[in-house]
Amino acid sequence: MKREMLLHELHPSVVHAPLALLPTAAVADLIAVTTGDRAWAKVARRVWVAGTLSGVFAGIAGLAASQEVRVDSPRARDMTFLHGVGNTLVLLGALGVTGFRLKREPTLTTAVLGLSACGLALYTASLGGKMVYELGVGINAMPEDAPQGTLKGPPLLSARAPVALVRDALQGVKWLVSRARELLTGERPLAPGAEGLRSGEDATLPLPLELSPTSGHTMPQA
Template sequence: MKRKMLLHELHPSVVHLPLALLPTAAVADLIVVTTGDRAWEKVGRRLWVAGAASAVFAGVAGLAASQEVRMDSPRARGMTVLHGMGNALITLGALGLMAWRLARTPTPVTTALGLGACAFSLCTAALGGKMVYEQGVGINTMPEDAPQGTLKGPPLLSPEAPVALVKDAGRGAAWLLERARALL
């Protein structure tokens, strides 16, 4: 039986792009700052663009996925809020560093910020793994009475998927902001 990829499966499929590209961009900047090798400036600049763009895409996919899964347990919901807010901060930082790098060379401060954001991303990535492997968020198939799991979203390449992606990402952003507001 041939199984089609579902919309909520897009996030775990693309999240590895920013997790690889952003640290590579930060290391390219570190090479420029520590060695003065200007050849790495253009490499770093391009990696910041690709990394930030992939972080935005992974974030939109994550917001949509948050609306395609069931999370009845407070622990799973809390983990999802921390995961989403942490990644939103990392993505905003990546966009800021990208904007800086489009116009300027890396500095020790911007390089340290980039490396720090990459270290922080390891925490949010580990939290995402715990959500899946410890809490069962997004796991197929599951009993109807399970507190976490997956709702049946559209197949990724179906005509319904683009509309569901945009709609669910908007609902996911609203959900995340409401939860963050409640925490503050």
């Protein structure tokens, strides 16, 4: 049976581009610094631009996806939060290095910073994998009463998709900021196991009623 690609599936489809391009750019910079070969520096500059632009697009798609999937358990919800915050830091680092590299030659410092950001990306990617393969976030075949799954967003190529992408991406930013504020103030600590390093005991518990959505989403809204 033919099934159209849904909007929330855009993020896992495009995220591989920055995951491949950004480490390639950082390694090319390191080669340029250690060998003095300016050709490597020229290639790296172009790859930094391509990797960062693809990262911006993947980030927007990810923010939108965070509002288009069912995430009712505290552990899955906070794992999604850490995934988003970590990727935001990676993207900010990539933007900074790319801005520097557009005007200057690579240095050992920028190469190390780039590789460090890529190391963080490996961790956030592992969280993304746990969200899908361990908890079932975003999986269409999940039972309707499961705490994780998908909200069946609009088809990717539909007329509604562009508006939904922008709307849900902005809502995703609002949610990330709201959740970060709760953590910083101690209002609601991180759920056990959300960091992906241990199992959480509350993976199947629904959110409290007061955290239920009011706009058709099951992600907590700010």
